[in-house]
Each structure stands twice: as structure tokens, then as C-alpha cells.
Amino acid sequence: SSSTSSIQQDTTHFGFQKVPVGDKEKLVKTVFDSVAGKYDVMNDLMSGGLHRLWKDDFVSSAGLPAVLRAQGGGKDIRLLDVAGGTGDIAFRLMKTALGVDAGARLPAITVFDINAEMLKVGRARAEEEVFPTQAPVRACMEWVEGNAEALPFPDDTFDLYTIAFGLRNVTRRAQALAEARRVLKRGGRFMCLEFSHVSLPLVKDAYDLYSFQIIPRMGQAVTGDAEAYRYLVESIR
Template sequence: MAGELTSDKTADGSGAAEAGRAEKASFGFRTVALGEKQGMVDHVFHQVASRYDLMNDLMSGGMHRLWKDAMVSWLAPPRKTRRTWRVLDVAGGTGDIATRIVESGAYGAKGKSSGRIEATVCDINNSMLTVGRDRAEAAGHAANIRFAQGNAESLPFPDNHFDAYTIAFGIRNVPRIQVALEEAYRVLKRGGRFMCLEFSQVDLPVLDRVYDLYSFNVIPRMGQEVTGDGDSYQYLVESIRKFPHQARFAAMIEKAGFSRVDYRNLSGGIAAIHSGWKL
């Protein structure tokens, strides 16, 4: 993964632009200029937005729903709160995680206490946000789930604002993961919690071979059939293999300033949940 930019920024921003071209990042198994990756990732998600959750169901056999439930269960949103409990879900355009959080904190969500849960979904891709807004309104959650377009590396929110930060299957698409982790730390309150659900490294000898065969031979073809875009799913499969393994990612979370960092493997390490606290 590409590191932070080290070039000085000129008054017109040309220094940052030059640095973006000079630094490298992985786009699946390809190496591209750091400044090009975000646009390439955006294109992928514009292509697949309308059928994103359907493809997640097909690719994982519905397991992604159980994994997301496991993350929200470990987060344990308050069922009663005397104040507004704020959670930021980054790269969560379709609102899948935010909906689970709001519904799991039932009393706050339905206004039966003096406080409530307020979820903000932040995604850089407007096509994904459009899907999420429509779904939140249809589910009756428009009052509790807000949507904002923004970059995980430069969040449009104040310091020390949120009680929790979640990101599911999104951080591996961020060009500068360490910068995104530092932004998560910045926007969380003291005592706030960071949680990340992401594909990870399979730790079972037979399962890892089966998983590789399935990933590279079935998923791109499935993506082509369902969305008409196999290339986007080829990238998604490759991006999983380029993402840091569980222990390395935990170290990156600690480097960003988080304490009590821990992780749990799901389905033999196909996915993992990482947790950390801003103390």
C-alpha cells in the first residue's frame, strides 16, 4: 500500500498533484499512480451500484449479512440513550450497515427515549449514496440516517464528533489507508470506537485453495452475468489479495492512535472484524 505523500505542497496545489503522480498505489494487481486510483475505484462503484448488494448476496451465499450482523453485535449500539448517539459509517453508500445500527438501537431509533441514534453515511460515490437514500426513505429511516458525499482521507466532519466509526468492505479501496485511519481517529470522540469489517487472509489450509479457485474463476464471471461488468469484480477479487493481513492491519490501526485493538476472524478468515478505541 502506498504511504503518505512527502512532497511539499505549493500555493496552487501543484506539489500535491505532482506527488500524486509520483507515488504509486495498487489497483488490484496493477500498479497505478496514487492520484489515479480514486477515480478508477469510483468508476468501479458507479458501474455496480444498482446491483451491489445483490452481488454481495450471490458472491458470499448470503454470508455477508451474517458478517455485518456480527460487526453490529460487537459494536453494541445503545438500546436506550439520553442523548444523541452518533455513528459515522464510511464507504457505506447503500446504507446497509447504518440501517442495521439504527434498527438494533430500537428505542433511540423509534424515539421512545429522550435520546436517539443518528447515523451518518459518508461515501465518495454519489451513485451508491443515491441507492442508500432511496432505501432509507423506503424503510422509514430518513430521520435517523443522513447521507453525505466525502472522501475517507479527508472527512467533512469536525474533530471529536462521533461516538463510533464503522466501515465495511470499503477501506481496502482507499488509496491511502493509513490516512483514512488517522481521519477516523480525528472525528471520533474520546471513548469512541472504530470498527472495520473487511475481507482478510484465510487461515485454513484447504479453505484457502478453494476460496482462491472460487474467487478468481467464479466471481468475475458472475459479475459479468449479473451486472454486465466482469472487470469490476476482477478488481474487487484482486484488491482483497492486496489488503494487509489481520495482524498487519491491526498494527496500522494502532499506529493511527487507537488503543485496545483487537480482531475476530469470520468464516476461517475470509473476513475479519477489527476494533479499536480512542482513549
Template sequence: MADQHKNDTTHFGYEDVRTEDKVNRVADVFHSVAGKYDLMNDLMSGGVHRLWKRITIEQSGVRTGNTILDIAGGTGDLTMRFSRLVGPSGKVVLADINDSMLKVGRDKLLDKGVTGNVEFVQANAECLPFPDNTFDVITIAFGLRNVTDKDAALRSMARVLKPGGKLMVLEFSKTDNPLLTKAYDFYSFNILPQMGSMIAGDADSYRYLAESIRMHPDQETLKSMMQDAGLTNCKFQNMTGGIVALHTGIKP
């Protein structure tokens, strides 16, 4: 059975790779880009990623004393805001599978004086190392598309949510505007790798990121996957013409 699983394949962007190899391939991407991640996010989105994240924060309903899990939290943009909202009586766990991203995030938050109520955990979203019913809110921003088994990850997130807790998935998605799609494709596959090469010294990683967006489930599919994971009241909100969508679901 184990040998059979080794022959399973999945997609790494547009490339088919062995399932067991994808985690390492994705890790290599983020080891490569970690140091320039924040700068590239600002350049790639024209700063709009800050608006997408602000909307996520505003709709989270996070209050003083809450316990928050920020999965694929990377360089800590959401964690920093959540830390202020939950206050000294709350806690925010910044989790990322990639130790390079986690180190950049930890250093950035320490530099900004964000300490005390933040914990850093290296963790795989598919098998989160937390007890059942732990968190009031879980966010995963621009991370789900890099997860090999998305269904397993969603089930894992649902497991560690408290009853009544909210999962929020902020991710690149699909636009149904043909003109916008054409412009976005040109930008993603022509401009983006060049920017990656000039700024981060790595065109291939940004080419993978563009491809991974195209391979990610569309809005309705992801909504169904969240429902299948046991969440209720699942819905999504398109932003920037559907280039990004914010999915939410509640643990019954």
C-alpha cells in the first residue's frame, strides 16, 4: 500500500510531481523568496494585498481574549493585527510549514514590538498539532493553494476550531470577466516572473506561484470543499473582480 502511495502524483503548478515530493518543492520556493516576500507582495499587487487583508480582519469578528490561528502566516501581516485585537488576555498562533518564512515573520514582529501574546509554530496544515476545539478564528491567507491535500487541511482546521468558530480562507481565485482574465494572465506569466527575477533573483518560483493560482479550485468548488469538511454557513466574497476571494465557514 505504501509503495502504491509513492506512485501517486499531484500538481506543482502545471507540472505533475510525486505527491511525496510536493512539500519539499513548495518549501524550496518559499525558502528562496522569504527574504523579499513582503516587498514582492507590495510590488505584485500594487499594495492591494493590504486591503484584502484588512477586509479579512474587519470581517473576522475577533475580540479581546480570543484565541486565533493564522495558518501559513508567513511574515505575520495578519498576526500583527490580530495580536492588537485580542490583547494581553488573548493569544495568536502564527503557524507556517516553512521555517524560513517563520523566521522572517518572527523577526519582523519582534522588530515591531509584537510579543507576549504571539506563539510561533512550524506546522503542516494537513495535520495541525493542536487539540480539538482550540481556536475562535482560523485564517489562512494565500496558503491553501500550496497545500497538497486541501481536503485534509480543511478537515484539520475544522477539527481545531471551537464550536461556533470561524474559518477564513483568503486566496487567489477565478474571475469570470474575459478582459480581466486576459490582462491578468498576461501579467502573471510575463511580468511577474521578470519581477521575481529582478527583485528576488528567482523567476521560477514566481512562475510556480502564477501556475498554482490557476490550479486552485474556483469559488464554488472551494465552498463545497469547506461544506464537506463539516463547516456550515459557507460563503465567499469576491474582491478585485474575483482575482481574490474570501471564503468563510462556521463550525457547528
């Protein structure tokens, strides 16, 4: 019926739950407000440090050195990391740029996230941990709060758009992807890092046990919030 269709159109997934479309953004914000301070520690614990290798490979695949060398004598390079929160991808991009003798200025990197607490952690990491003595490097990074579905940037602004482990938290993914295309320059690159499904039965059983039984308990012990990590596990599916 039309009423059933309307209900279906107005709901979306929040983990394994179905929630009103208008509620998801607030619910996701609550999750990341809760975990922001321990987000990086928990990533290490949950993945056994593997997330670092995944992110290293992801950034390596972006081909940033070639882009910088190609533009060594000319225009500025602008990079956008969406759902960039605590800065893991942005810091890797900047370190990659610092290792390139391109004869040009460093790229401008915008770290964009819907959650102010995550950005606060990222900015603090830049100042205290990653680039504490490199103010000119930090000056090339900006931290912007906003929604991936409505990017506050002009068309054709960025050479590279990255989003790592963030697309699944977006309410209207098609809209976010359309925005990515809009803000990328002609010939710019879009890169997304996400989890895939486990297909091998025995591996899947072990993965499910770890995901649903161990990770929420780990989250409770480290952050005091098992429910936030239950959502994060469910959102991967």
C-alpha cells in the first residue's frame, strides 16, 4: 500500500535497527561523541593493529606523489578526507607529501567530519602528537564540521576525495556520492575504504563470534559504552 511504501521510504538502517531517516544523523553523532576520545586506541585493539596497514595501503593507492610531481611547478593541490575525524588518513597523506621532492608547496588538506568531538581529537593529535613542531604543516590542514550529503565547497575544488570507514554511517549514500563528484576537479580521484562481507563459513563464524561477543565487551571495558561498539559492528554488515 502507499502508506507502507511511505514508511519504507522514510526509514533507514542504523546497525541492525530500522530508524526514521531524520534520526540517523543524530544517532550516529551520539555514537561518535561517546567513542571519540578512545577511537584510535579501540581501532588498534579491535583490529590487532591491522587497520594501520589497511590505511597505509589505501593512501599508497591514492598515487599522491605522482600528482604532486605532475603539478610541481603550478597550481595548488587540494585534498578532502570525508569522515576524517581523528586524522588517520589526512596525516598519512601529509606525511606522503612531505616525502616528495616536488618543488611545490604542500597540498591543502581538508579533514571533514559530521562530528565535532572527532575533529577535536584529530586537531589535538596534529598539534601534540603528529606534527607538534611543524606549524607550517599544520597550517596546510583545516578541520571542518559538516554533512557529507551537503559539502560546503564549490564545484571542482579537490584533486582527491577520500572516505575511509565512513560511507556506511551516511544516511543518504547516493547523495554523498553525488556531492563527492561535484566537488572533485575534472580528472580528480575518488577513493573509498570499507569493509566487505566474509564469505567463508568457518571464518564467518569466528568473525561473528569476535564481532558480536568480544568487541562490545572490549568497548565497554575501554570506553564504558558497549552499545556504541555494538552499532559499529552491526554497521559493517
